[in-house]
Amino acid sequence: MSVKSEHIPRATIQRLAVYVQVLESLQRDGTEVISSEPLAKACNVNASQIRKDLAYFGEFGVRGVGYYVKNLIESITSALGVDREWKTVLIGVGNLGRALLNHKEFKLRGFHIVGAFDCDPFKIGEEISGLEVVCTKRLKERVGDLGVEIGIITTPPERAQRAANHLIEAGIKGILNYAPARITVPDDVSVEYVDFFHHLYALSFNITFNKNK
């Protein structure tokens, strides 16, 4: 499976994450089997796209039956490497940082935030969602102790690069950046930007030019 997995394009990963979200909600509602047509409808894509995406990791469904919801969730999460626990740390305990620390969905999906860092002396020592805020200078030591692999940046834009530098120095290979700033990282580090504004731009554009479907 890993050979095939290596070739999953970025856009497919994005859709696979949506499929998992929809499948998990179907599972909660007691659905055990679903064919590609209703699954496609619930995911806002067409059925041939789903079949193509799932074929990346050899998941073709059962003819005349469809996909087994539980199996399909397992296949997708295993192909993406998200069928295990990932330890993360968060830098920047502002409003957004606090909201993410309290967000139940991270842990539910296997992403445990095990450390919260900030350089503000008024925040250090504060406890949020069971975590004590620690000085960012101690990040490297903590990341090693805790086995952290992913860093989340929720600082103001002007501090994002410094936060990234701390994460890189600590040996972290994956960064989720919520700060509205681009950051520079070495080639072996992966960055994902959670940028709210392109969504607002897309909405404005659609409303302005009446491009709603």
Add this chain to the structure above:
Amino acid sequence: MSVKSEHIPRATIQRLAVYVQVLESLQRDGTEVISSEPLAKACNVNASQIRKDLAYFGEFGVRGVGYYVKNLIESITSALGVDREWKTVLIGVGNLGRALLNHKEFKLRGFHIVGAFDCDPFKIGEEISGLEVVCTKRLKERVGDLGVEIGIITTPPERAQRAANHLIEAGIKGILNYAPARITVPDDVSVEYVDFFHHLYALSFNITFNKNK
């Protein structure tokens, strides 16, 4: 310009939002002119992609000089319809909702959150960032009074559809959904999903299969 604008693909809009972010940061640093190569580098795309994207709305730069930063920001935001103020309301005053209400970047970029709604009687009447939390039942009346065009959903997943129904009933044509749930809307309503998890999935995948660039 609007004729050309109508054909801007979704992926281009996403990149244009990044260009604006980078250009605004260049502008803050005092840069007045930039050629496509360094702009491309700062945006993590290649220069031919930028030239192609900007050509959508007739922006070609000046040969041997590059792009005028201020003009380019104006061209892009005007082509996307984000060169004016948009009024938005937010439904769901939990941790994430509070963080967004306090997020300065929305207002800076022209998206003013002018109403905060929740159905929890313990939250109604509370003041956050200068806004009084109002019962969701009063959404329709308020949206009309305030001239709101975009709705932001930050409810738990099981209440997202109900929140969407309130927005749709109030005549809103653009919804930004932060709740981890898919929602169903009429054809003339546009929805954007701010889903954190596909980013975490992409990071896990990159780390697992060593796909870092």
